[in-house]
Amino acid sequence: MKNSIADTGLSTPQETRNPDEPVLMVRDVHKSFGAQHVLDGVSLNLARGETLVMLGRSGTGKSVLLKLIIGLAIPDSGSICIQGKEIAGLGLSEMNQLRIKMGFLFQNAALYDSLTVEQNVAFPLERHTSMSAAERGDRVKELLRSVGMEGALKKLPSNISGGMQKRVGLARALALQPELLLLDEPTAGLDPITSAEIDDLVLKLQEENNLTSVVVTHDLQSAKVIADRVALLDKGKVVQEGSFEDLVESHNEFVREFFKRDS
């Protein structure tokens, strides 16, 4: 694409980085809200092209961890490095340079309700690329086609279903061709067919673009399909990390209890 994010000068060229360097390193991260300790020493690594699925009961801090990674919240202690850069000391413009390389799908999509579907997806393109209106329009259509929403261009978010909003949110998250994709419950509240479509899309992105993803979900079926690695969180800590099969066969009581319902 002529004016994609890669040639606007906003993206750091891939070849300047060590390919073995983890895209994301989370070290001993703690986060509290008042007296409530949400994260209590979480550590994770994520290699390029890997999909990490974070599982856990509601309120164990999975979504909070995603917000810490994209800089919407600040950890109380610990370190988060993205592409080798510690985000704690970054100024706003440096943080924004990193955010451009990340795509974030919010739990409830968080579409701008005064903008149409088309304008929502075009929002990051208008801000961070030098694309002409026609090129932007083509890119928006291409993104919406990839999530099966090409027919909803002129609709407002309030006029489409929750599942459709999620798909548009995913298209928006992918607009700048991110290197790290953060998905907060992408299949929650969706029917099984749409959930499978979203899973297929994440897999396709991973295969075609070598995209690195962190996915927070409660959907074990989805985790089984898309995860290279699964981390199970409980009480703000990673209880166990490994492949989906490793966790299914775990002897840890909490892990067995968590997976029992699905089996």
Place this chain on the structure above:
Amino acid sequence: MESISTSNGRMINRSLEWVGDIGIFSWKVMASALSPPFEFREIFRQFDEIGSKSLPLVALAGAAIGTVFALETRSSLARFGAKSMLPAAIIYSIIHEMGPIVTGLVVSGRVGAGIGAELGSMKVTEQIDAIEASAVNPYKLLAFTRILACILVLPLLTLVTDFCGVVAGWIATTLADPISFQRFFYAGFSGVNFSDFLAPTFRTCVFGLIIGLVACFQGMHTKGGTEGVGRSATSSVVLSSLFVILADVILVKLILIFFP
């Protein structure tokens, strides 16, 4: 007694916290405004939202105060045999005090509630977080644009209030005691000079700053779902109206000192 002093202490703490938070918020908004992009499209959109859409309301408010003032003052002046002073009394009062303060209060009601509810709703539905996650500064895109529009639009709306007030005052006067608009206008403006008009009109820039800043702050700090959105809208109106009235008192004193 102890519980009263404890609750008073808590209230003072909360108030000081609020002052500190709005200070930090103002700093972030100012800092964000210094770097490009300057969001001209959004600023013009806000001119329309805040300015054009407030026009009918401020025009009506201006006409109402002009009419009421003419009807009330006429009988009082007639009692002292000073009916000829009526045009001057109407025009001077509207331009000096009633036009600016009524515009400030009307706009703080309409725009304060609108901004508070809109930004509050964006906050609780994570739209503000989504803007930030898209590497766009929400302090600039949402707050600075609205505050600047409020500052620039308030004096213009005040002119509309003043104009409608004067015209309605003339209509109310002429219905009781026919007088041409030209005579009414010259009689009214004969004792008014440019500084009488300029300082009161431009003090509404401060009202605009207060309305925009308070409403954006309350909206962007909304907590607690739809109930929180309602609270933000209400507190935006209450606090901005309160500070507009306080600022009016202080500014009137300053104007009397510097433009005697």
